[in-house]
Amino acid sequence: MNQNRPRRSSRPKQSRPPRRREGPSRPPADDPARLAALDTLRAVRERDAYANLALPALLNQRRISGRDAALATELTYGACRAQGLLDAIIAECSARSLTDVDPVLLDALRLGTYQLLRTRIPAHAAVAATVDLVRGQVGSKLAGFANAVLRRVGELDEQQWIERLAPDRATDPVGHLALRYAHPRWVARAFSDALGTTGEELEAVLAADDARPAVHLVARPGEISADELAAITGGDPAPYSPYGVHLDPGSGDPGELEPVREGFASVQDEGSQLTALALTKVELDGDDARWLDLCAGPGGKAKLLGSLATLDGGTLDAVEQAEHRAALVRNSTEGLSVNVHITDGRSPDLTPGFDRVLVDAPCTGLGALRRRPEARWRRGPEDVAELTRLQRELLLSAIGLTRSGGVVAYVVCSPHLSETEGVVADVVRRTGAQPLDARQYFPDVPDLGQGPHVQLWPHRHGTDAMFCALLRV
Numbered sequence: 001m002n003q004n005r006p007r008r009s010s011r012p013k014q015s016r017p018p019r020r021r022e023g024p025s026r027p028p029a030d031d032p033a034r035l036a037a038l039d040t041l042r043a044v045r046e047r048d049a050y051a052n053l054a055l056p057a058l059l060n061q062r063r064i065s066g067r068d069a070a071l072a073t074e075l076t077y078g079a080c081r082a083q084g085l086l087d088a089i090i091a092e093c094s095a096r097s098l099t100d101v102d103p104v105l106l107d108a109l110r111l112g113t114y115q116l117l118r119t120r121i122p123a124h125a126a127v128a129a130t131v132d133l134v135r136g137q138v139g140s141k142l143a144g145f146a147n148a149v150l151r152r153v154g155e156l157d158e159q160q161w162i163e164r165l166a167p168d169r170a171t172d173p174v175g176h177l178a179l180r181y182a183h184p185r186w187v188a189r190a191f192s193d194a195l196g197t198t199g200e201e202l203e204a205v206l207a208a209d210d211a212r213p214a215v216h217l218v219a220r221p222g223e224i225s226a227d228e229l230a231a232i233t234g235g236d237p238a239p240y241s242p243y244g245v246h247l248d249p250g251s252g253d254p255g256e257l258e259p260v261r262e263g264f265a266s267v268q269d270e271g272s273q274l275t276a277l278a279l280t281k282v283e284l285d286g287d288d289a290r291w292l293d294l295c296a297g298p299g300g301k302a303k304l305l306g307s308l309a310t311l312d313g314g315t316l317d318a319v320e321q322a323e324h325r326a327a328l329v330r331n332s333t334e335g336l337s338v339n340v341h342i343t344d345g346r347s348p349d350l351t352p353g354f355d356r357v358l359v360d361a362p363c364t365g366l367g368a369l370r371r372r373p374e375a376r377w378r379r380g381p382e383d384v385a386e387l388t389r390l391q392r393e394l395l396l397s398a399i400g401l402t403r404s405g406g407v408v409a410y411v412v413c414s415p416h417l418s419e420t421e422g423v424v425a426d427v428v429r430r431t432g433a434q435p436l437d438a439r440q441y442f443p444d445v446p447d448l449g450q451g452p453h454v455q456l457w458p459h460r461h462g463t464d465a466m467f468c469a470l471l472r473v
């Protein structure tokens with residue numbers, strides 16, 4: 001046990017989180033919200049479930065709604081996001097190493113610690129409810145352990161824990177900010193490398209991953225305008241994409257909106273829209289009727305590109321390796337001039353000579369961490385090498401399938417330099433493809449840096465951190 005652990009007698013009087021609201025001194029015996037949160041954390045850990053899919057399904061199945069659903073959602077998503085910080089604090093308060101703690105007990109401790117540090121639930125209620133949960137789900141033998149750990153956690157507030165546990169900001173700014181904003185160090189390092197700073201902008205992008213993002217819709221070209229879509233949905237036209245609409249994060253399930261149900265609109269990050277649109281804006285000499293999306297599933301960009309190609313009398317070939325994802329592409333592009341191929345984009349049996357090709361390659365997804373609560377803890381730095389190999393191979397294939405004078409857009413939802421500039425530089429060296437200044441194809445989007453490639457950022461643009469390089473073949 002760490003010698004520096006705070007003793008209860010030394011607790012400063014003001015150490016409690018300041019914003020507690022009054023609440024029941026004991027949680028109700030039946031606690032569906034916390035049980036749903038615990039079961040979701042377990043599904044995320046054991047089955048690699050996505051919290052934002054598993055929790056709504058579970059709430060629905062158990063008919064949990066209203067305040068219980070809201071509490072379950074806050075606790076689940078909050079504990080998923082903050083996991084690294086919560087674990088560091090729990091480890092400091094636990095006599096056992098976390099690897100020796102029963103995994104369900106650890107999930108419950110994460111929920112309890114989250115309640116103590118980041119909610120206004122009274123400390124005694126947070127501890128009692130978690131201990132009851134442990135007693136019911138893990139067994140009464142471990143309830144005392146949970147109680148002891150959480151009482152120690154409650155001796156300091158979040159700020160004080162960070163001061164105690166985080167590396168010194170002056171000597172290790174990345175390590176400090178990684179713990180403060182609950183990101184793995186390698187992710188904070190990747191953001192820092194891409195931004196070229198360890199200062200305020202790094203802090204801003206890490207903080208942006210914890211903000212609830214607006215829901216972005218895309219209007220289907222030729223069917224509905226962004227203004228009409230905004231009027232119907234009560235949203236606002238997006239600042240940069242002519243097809244985009246932003247909805248308030250709390251405005252309910254966008255899948256229930258009529259234009260989405262009818263197929264006139266879809267959920268799509270504005271950054272994704274902008275990268276697909278950039279490909280369509282590059283000037284071409286000669287033919288412009290054969291477009292290709294080499295990594296199309298689940299079909300967001302294929303729908304946008306397919307709509308534009310169809311309006312112009314062209315076609316889009318959409319390649320996807322995974323069968324179930326190809327089915328999603330087929331579904332989302334129904335009625336458009338889109339041909340879906342289930343095949344490996346590195347060696348598809350397609351006739352070369354495409355005019356415009358999109359490679360929206362599989363990636364670490366570090367650019368969309370705000371949309372998936374558990375995502376930042378799921379990938380590791382060891383994933384990068386394999387992904388960059390695949391990205392390079394797909395981009396080389398795309399260039400081979402493009403006619404001379406045609407254009408390729410290489411897109412990833414990650415700012416990791418190995419996945420972005422590294423892949424592009426390597427392929428340009430091998431093929432002689434000519435990088436274009438992509439910034440000119442993102443009209444009116446500010447803060448695009450030195451070019452030639454475009455890196456969007458949540459804290460600058462309100463989009464996912466999408467990267468886009470445009471290469472003339």
Ligand SMILES: C[S@@+](CC[C@H](N)C(=O)[O-])C[C@H]1O[C@@H](n2cnc3c(N)ncnc32)[C@H](O)[C@@H]1O
Binds near residue numbers: 302325362363
């Ligand atoms: C980033 S996602 C594409 C997102 C899509 N463009 C959209 O906007 O909805 C990458 C896709 O590439 C697919 N993929 C992975 N390896 C592939 C390969 N070798 N050939 C073709 N598709 C592949 C994955 O299954 C995944 O659906």
